[in-house]
Each structure stands twice: as structure tokens, then as C-alpha cells.
Amino acid sequence: MSPNLRELRNRPFDLLVEMGARLQTATAAGVAGDTQEVWTGLGYRLAGQQLVTPRADVREVLTPPEYTRVPGAKPWLLGIANVRGDLLPLIDLNRLLGGEATPIHRSTRVLVYNADESPAGFLVDEVAGFRRFNPQDQRHELVPEEGDALNPYLLGAFVRDGQLWLAMSLSKLVTSPVFQNAAA
Numbered sequence: 001m002s003p004n005l006r007e008l009r010n011r012p013f014d015l016l017v018e019m020g021a022r023l024q025t026a027t028a029a030g031v032a033g034d035t036q037e038v039w040t041g042l043g044y045r046l047a048g049q050q051l052v053t054p055r056a057d058v059r060e061v062l063t064p065p066e067y068t069r070v071p072g073a074k075p076w077l078l079g080i081a082n083v084r085g086d087l088l089p090l091i092d093l094n095r096l097l098g099g100e101a102t103p104i105h106r107s108t109r110v111l112v113y114n115a116d117e118s119p120a121g122f123l124v125d126e127v128a129g130f131r132r133f134n135p136q137d138q139r140h141e142l143v144p145e146e147g148d149a150l151n152p153y154l155l156g157a158f159v160r161d162g163q164l165w166l167a168m169s170l171s172k173l174v175t176s177p178v179f180q181n182a183a184a
Contacts, residue, residue, distance in 0.1 A: 037135050039158075041167060043128035044111065047094045047102075049150075050165045051124075052131050052158070057170040059114035061127050064090070064104050070182075075101075077182045081121065088112065089182075093122040096178065097149040111170070118174045131165065133158040152176065 041052035042061070067079035067090050076095035081088045090110065094102045102108065102123050110121040137158040143166070144151050153176070155167040173179055 039133045039167075040130055041133075042111065043131040043165060044109070044124045045126045045128065046124050047099050050128070050163055051168045052133075052165045053111065053168050053170055054155070055130065057114055059112045062110040062112060062121065064108055064110055064123060065121075072184050073182050074184050078123065083112075083121075086119065088119050088121045090121045090123060091179075093124055096173075099149075113170050113174060115171075115174070120170075120174060120179075122170065131158075131160070133160060133165070139164070 040055045042055060042058045043050065043052045045051070062083065065081040065083055065088075067081040069079045070077055070089075073079075076092050078090040078092055081090050092102050094100060102125060104123075107126040108123065109127045110123055111127070113120040113122065137160050139157045139159045142157040142159070142164055143154050150166060150168060153168050153170075153172045155169050157167060158165045
């Protein structure tokens with residue numbers, strides 16, 4: 001019989017060994033092994049919509065840094081920021097998608113795209129943190145129709161607790177002709 005974990009609280013090494021053994025047993029039994037079906041992404045709000053982007057698309061989240069405007073750039077390219085010695089183009093995601101300028105306030109954040117060859121920081125209204133969705137949360141029929149500015153960059157949709165989350169790919173966005181043509 002395995003010991004009670006509380007009995008091991010004053011013996012940290014034995015506690016770790018017991019916890020490791022229990023994890024292996026649970027994984028072998030399939031309790032912890034079905035995580036492949038769970039989809040995880042970073043949730044955020046943009047112009048009143050709840051969006052979620054694949055975890056692999058976002059390197060980090062920043063408060064909006066100071067930036068320098070780029071002459072002759074489209075209005076959605078806010079400018080270039082120096083982030084820890086690296087130059088980062090700052091993009092107003094809502095403006096890029098044809099909406100109004102994103103107002104900068106206390107909860108405004110920048111999602112840094114996770115690619116060395118295409119650095120970019122996307123301004124969003126607010127970050128909600130990581131969200132996990134199960135297969136039964138998928139609702140692809142709720143994806144906006146073609147013609148919606150988000151549609152070319154969407155991977156699907158999820159509904160959790162009555163809230164619609166549109167899954168948006170930053171990878172699709174940065175390779176699009178719209179994004180590649182920043183000159184006014």
C-alpha cells in the first residue's frame with residue numbers, strides 16, 4: 001500500500017519519489033494520457049471579440065513599449081520598438097483587419113509572434129491567459145462567413161461556458177499579402 005502524501009511532507013525526497021510513481025501509474029492507466037485531444041491557445045480580446053491563438057504562435061506578452069513611427073507605412077504599422085535590444089515592428093491588429101485604432105490603456109497588451117524571421121508585435125485590447133478546449137468545445141459552424149476580415153486567418157471556433165472563442169492563426173496572418181504590404 002502506498003503511503004499518504006501528508007505523511008511524507010517532512011521527507012521531501014520520498015514525497016517526490018511517491019508523486020512520480022503515482023503519475024506513472026495514472027499515465028499508464030490512461031488518466032493523464034489523453035491530453036493530445038486538448039487544444040491550448042492564448043486567449044485575448046480584440047474589438048469586443050474573444051480570440052484565441054495557438055500557444056506556439058506567441059513567444060511572449062508585453063505591455064505596449066515606446067515606439068518610433070515609420071514614415072510611409074500604413075496606419076496599422078504603429079512603428080518600431082526596441083525590446084531588449086531587438087527591433088520589433090508593432091502592429092495594431094484591429095486596424096490591420098480593417099477596424100478602428102486600438103486605444104492604449106492599462107489592460108492593452110502586445111502579443112509577440114514566435115518567429116525569428118518575421119518578428120512582429122500585435123496590439124490587442126486585453127489578454128485573458130491560456131485557454132484549453134476539448135474536442136466537444138469545437139463549433140466550426142460559428143466561424144464568420146467569407147468576406148469577414150478575420151476569416152482568412154481563422155482555424156475554427158470553440159464555445160466554452162457560453163462564450164464564443166474564434167481561433168486565429170498569427171502564422172497565417174504574417175504570411176498573408178495584407179501583412180506583407182506595409183507600405184502606404
